[in-house]
Amino acid sequence: MVRSSVLIVAASAADLEAISGIYDHYVRTTAISFDIEPPTTGWRREWFERFGDGGRHRLLVARDGGEAIGYAASVPYRPRAAYAPSVETSVYVAPSHLGRGVGSALYGALLSELEREDVHRAYAGIAMPNPASVRLHERCGFRQAGYFTEQGRKFGRYWDVACPEVASSTSG
Numbered sequence: 001m002v003r004s005s006v007l008i009v010a011a012s013a014a015d016l017e018a019i020s021g022i023y024d025h026y027v028r029t030t031a032i033s034f035d036i037e038p039p040t041t042g043w044r045r046e047w048f049e050r051f052g053d054g055g056r057h058r059l060l061v062a063r064d065g066g067e068a069i070g071y072a073a074s075v076p077y078r079p080r081a082a083y084a085p086s087v088e089t090s091v092y093v094a095p096s097h098l099g100r101g102v103g104s105a106l107y108g109a110l111l112s113e114l115e116r117e118d119v120h121r122a123y124a125g126i127a128m129p130n131p132a133s134v135r136l137h138e139r140c141g142f143r144q145a146g147y148f149t150e151q152g153r154k155f156g157r158y159w160d161v162a163c164p165e166v167a168s169s170t171s172g
Contacts, residue, residue, distance in 0.1 A: 059072075085121070
């Protein structure tokens with residue numbers, strides 16, 4: 001269960017260093033991200049500029065005692081205009097805070113925000129095997145929409161990707 005001191009808010013530029021640190025851990029040590037090298041500081045700043053306080057593309061951060069301990073984002077699913085009502089979501093939690101409900105709280109807040117927007121579907125990609133991420137997505141209402149074999153190569157092997165989806169309760 002998430003401690004009452006954890007706040008989930010829109011991310012600010014001040015959170016970028018912590019967000020980068022969290023993500024970089026997963027890039028370097030896991031196949032959860034298919035990035036091979038951590039993104040540069042410049043790339044991260046440009047990425048941050050894509051988010052707003054409204055609309056389909058959001059970036060939320062979980063803070064505990066003022067420290068960012070996780071984040072969730074929704075980004076364009078595909079570049080073509082007809083895909084606009086769909087988003088791709090992700091959530092990353094600092095390794096020291098795993099198993100405490102932070103990921104579920106972040107996803108819950110993100111999906112709640114997206115319900116007020118013109119979002120028809122939210123998709124995720126889970127590098128497999130990853131039972132913890134599968135359970136997180138199921139708890140948050142996602143259901144299996146697709147499964148791709150040998151989708152990416154990292155650490156000298158190929159990884160499958162499960163693609164769960166959740167429908168917005170307010171979209172048409």
